[in-house]
Amino acid sequence: MSELRVVPIAGLPEIGVDHDIAEEIVAHSPISLADGDVIVVTQKIVSKAEGRLVPAAERDSAIASESVRILRRSGGMRISETRHGFVCANAGVDASNVPEDQLALLPVDPDASARRLRSRFEHLAGVDVGVIVSDTFGRAWRLGQTDVAIGVAGIDPFVDHRGSHDSYGRELTATRICAADELAGAAELVMGKTEGIAAAVIRGARVPRGRGAAAEIPRAPADDLFR
Amino acid sequence: MSELRVVPIAGLPEIGVDHDIAEEIVAHSPISLADGDVIVVTQKIVSKAEGRLVPAAERDSAIASESVRILRRSGGMRISETRHGFVCANAGVDASNVPEDQLALLPVDPDASARRLRSRFEHLAGVDVGVIVSDTFGRAWRLGQTDVAIGVAGIDPFVDHRGSHDSYGRELTATRICAADELAGAAELVMGKTEGIAAAVIRGARVPRGRGAAAEIPRAPADDLFR
Numbered sequence: 088m089s090e091l092r093v094v095p096i097a098g099l100p101e102i103g104v105d106h107d108i109a110e111e112i113v114a115h116s117p118i119s120l121a122d123g124d125v126i127v128v129t130q131k132i133v134s135k136a137e138g139r140l141v142p143a144a145e146r147d148s149a150i151a152s153e154s155v156r157i158l159r160r161s162g163g164m165r166i167s168e169t170r171h172g173f174v175c176a177n178a179g180v181d182a183s184n185v186p187e188d189q190l191a192l193l194p195v196d197p198d199a200s201a202r203r204l205r206s207r208f209e210h211l212a213g214v215d216v217g218v219i220v221s222d223t224f225g226r227a228w229r230l231g232q233t234d235v236a237i238g239v240a241g242i243d244p245f246v247d248h249r250g251s252h253d254s255y256g257r258e259l260t261a262t263r264i265c266a267a268d269e270l271a272g273a274a275e276l277v278m279g280k281t282e283g284i285a286a287a288v289i290r291g292a293r294v295p296r297g298r299g300a301a302a303e304i305p306r307a308p309a310d311d312l313f314r
Numbered sequence: 315m316s317e318l319r320v321v322p323i324a325g326l327p328e329i330g331v332d333h334d335i336a337e338e339i340v341a342h343s344p345i346s347l348a349d350g351d352v353i354v355v356t357q358k359i360v361s362k363a364e365g366r367l368v369p370a371a372e373r374d375s376a377i378a379s380e381s382v383r384i385l386r387r388s389g390g391m392r393i394s395e396t397r398h399g400f401v402c403a404n405a406g407v408d409a410s411n412v413p414e415d416q417l418a419l420l421p422v423d424p425d426a427s428a429r430r431l432r433s434r435f436e437h438l439a440g441v442d443v444g445v446i447v448s449d450t451f452g453r454a455w456r457l458g459q460t461d462v463a464i465g466v467a468g469i470d471p472f473v474d475h476r477g478s479h480d481s482y483g484r485e486l487t488a489t490r491i492c493a494a495d496e497l498a499g500a501a502e503l504v505m506g507k508t509e510g511i512a513a514a515v516i517r518g519a520r521v522p523r524g525r526g527a528a529a530e531i532p533r534a535p536a537d538d539l540f541r
Binding site: 089090091092093094095158159161166173174176182183184185186187223226227228229230231232233234235244245246248251253254255257259261262263264265266268269270272273275276277279280282283291292293294303304305306311312313314 | 316317318319320321322385386388393400401403409410411412413414450453454455456457458459460461462471472473475478480481482484486488489490491492493495496497499500502503504506507509510518519520521530531532533538539540541
């Protein structure tokens with residue numbers, strides 16, 4: 088295996104509605120994009136480019152309309168199942184890194200957002216890349232948040248080892264890694280939350296190319312032992 | 315921010331009881347270890363070096379003795395809370411990448427394992443590194459597994475943004491990233507499950523140095539909305 092590089096893309100301008108994020112990434116990436124790279128873009132700038140901002144005063148109604156179910160409440164925080172099937176705090180409605188008195192909602196269809204970005208990268212730079220739209224989610228059982236994939240294009244979100252064999256020749260029966268979430272988390276490590284770095288290029292990830300989608304990641308409620 | 319490199323360490327020999335893993339990593343790393351690197355080592359080889367193997371026939375009693383509580387059952391799989399406080403399948407008792415007819419248990423104290431490795435790296439290579447012992451855990455709500463930290467030494471597992479300010483000057487009130495889990499996941503991306511790569515060096519991670527421990531990561535059962 089060769090090494091993995093996670094390269095932050097600094098210097099992106101403030102993103103507004105209909106801003107071409109892909110063009111900004113191509114222009115600001117410190118390395119030229121190449122086939123097989125995975126470009127991780129935070130939900131926040133995708134939502135801004137898609138005009139998914141609402142006045143902060145509409146917080147409660149925004150969370151309600153973005154949720155199909157509230158799983159738990161704790162103080163002012165709700166753990167929601169979103170329209171997309173994601174389980175996260177407040178249906179992903181969030182004030183950080185958006186202008187004062189506004190809130191960002193998740194993209195309407197983050198997989199479609201990822202596919203559009205992927206097409207733009209192909210058009211602008213002639214490259215066949217994977218794209219991940221990432222967001223910062225809490226977890227059950229473990230403190231702290233990690234970045235995970237809420238939109239995916241050009242790659243399979245999973246690396247499925249089921250049916251392959253370990254170094255002793257034993258068949259692996261259960262292991263299917265959510266590489267898209269690990270890639271989102273790796274990108275977070277170079278982004279920080281306060282430096283305004285909202286995208287990264289990952290080079291050397293051996294994830295399967297494919298027509299995958301983050302919509303495959305949520306566990307079906309009926310199969311989930313913890314909701 | 316500068317880039318992050320995740321470098322797999324290939325060619326480690328089969329690890330047996332009392333094998334000096336740190337010495338093998340220093341000998342086999344394709345880059346010389348340096349101050350500030352984070353060395354990620356899989357639980358499996360740590361458990362082997364610590365003799366944490368039991369006969370496969372003792373599976374049920376091993377899972378029972380490694381668990382303080384069974385949260386859910388599904389088929390032959392139990393979701394356990396381990397003695398360490400981790401929530402995972404079958405208390406981490408696992409057959410993959412161990413000799414036939416045996417099972418590996420989690421280390422007795424994975425933070426102590428990480429601290430010992432860190433001391434050995436300092437002794438052998440004169441470097442001040444972070445160490446993470448990683449394992450592959452499933453999650454609530456999301457399909458697939460990701461690698462997370464079960465042992466930590468030399469770094470704070472969290473990057474705490476609470477009290478800092480976003481690019482608009484707004485104070486972040488809730489964001490505390492579990493960087494140790496993101497680092498463990500990043501290392502998994504270069505390891506695979508079938509190539510026998512059981513360690514990686516991460517260079518460029520801006521995680522706070524400190525006397526942190528993975529024991530800080532599990533959410534206290536009383537504070538956990540999902541168990």
